[in-house]
Amino acid sequence: MSTRTRSRRPRLLAVLGLVLGLAGTAVAAPAVAHDDLLASDPAADSEVAQLPDAVTLTYSGVLIDEPGVNAISVTDAAGTELAEGTPTLDGTTVSQALTGDSQGPITVRWRVVSSDGHPVSGEFSFTAGDPAAAPTGPAEPSEPDAAAEGLPAVFWIVVAIVVVAGVAALVVALVAASRRRTED
Ligand SMILES: [Cu+2]
Incomplete structure (x- = not known):
């Protein structure tokens, strides 16, 4: 295992945290009374x-x-x-x-x-x-x-889905890239 691969871990965790944070905010906001x-x-x-x-x-x-x-x-x-x-x-x-x-x-x-x-x-x-x-x-x-x-709640749900899908794709790409480096 190269040191390069190891240095990628914190960045992946940060991205995952961002995904969960954004998704949580977007979904929870319209539900508050x-x-x-x-x-x-x-x-x-x-x-x-x-x-x-x-x-x-x-x-x-x-x-x-x-x-x-x-x-x-x-x-x-x-x-x-x-x-x-x-x-x-x-x-x-x-x-x-x-x-x-x-x-x-x-x-x-x-x-x-x-x-x-x-x-x-x-x-x-x-x-x-x-x-x-x-x-x-x-x-x-x-x-x-x-x-x-005053955008309807459905708009924010769509935004949340798009954001989650986009960042998930990014995570997959990062994992694939780090895996390629490991195999090198
Ligand atoms: Cu309120």
Whole structure:
């Protein structure tokens, strides 16, 4: 056995540790419980006579109050942003002022920081006024920054699988390389 082969061992162990660490983080993260959205005004899937002056979201815990961490995007069928100014946080409730008189389906996308310090996000919609009077426009609504952090759990599972497969291939290649050296 050459000293070269022996010096490879710690590196292999480090790679294996990295694999297990990454896999553990990616799989465990989405399973942790955070504060949930309990209710909203207007309520999800409800119909209201006209676009209200504000939407209010109520959560299961007192949210973290730091400038810019809580964001609410409210868009109509054409993707026009209806939120005006920054949301106001009061304990477990967040209010976002709205502007305009859009009718039809209204989508609310929210991102807040849970009482345990973790960002959580989600979306719901309601209908304002006459659905037939909904504005038409670009099919793709502008994605708020919140969308990037609100990736579904399945995405992270796929990422975990890809990472594990990639690093496993690397480990196999390293083992094969060290074995070749041993045989030399
Ligand atoms: Cu959490």
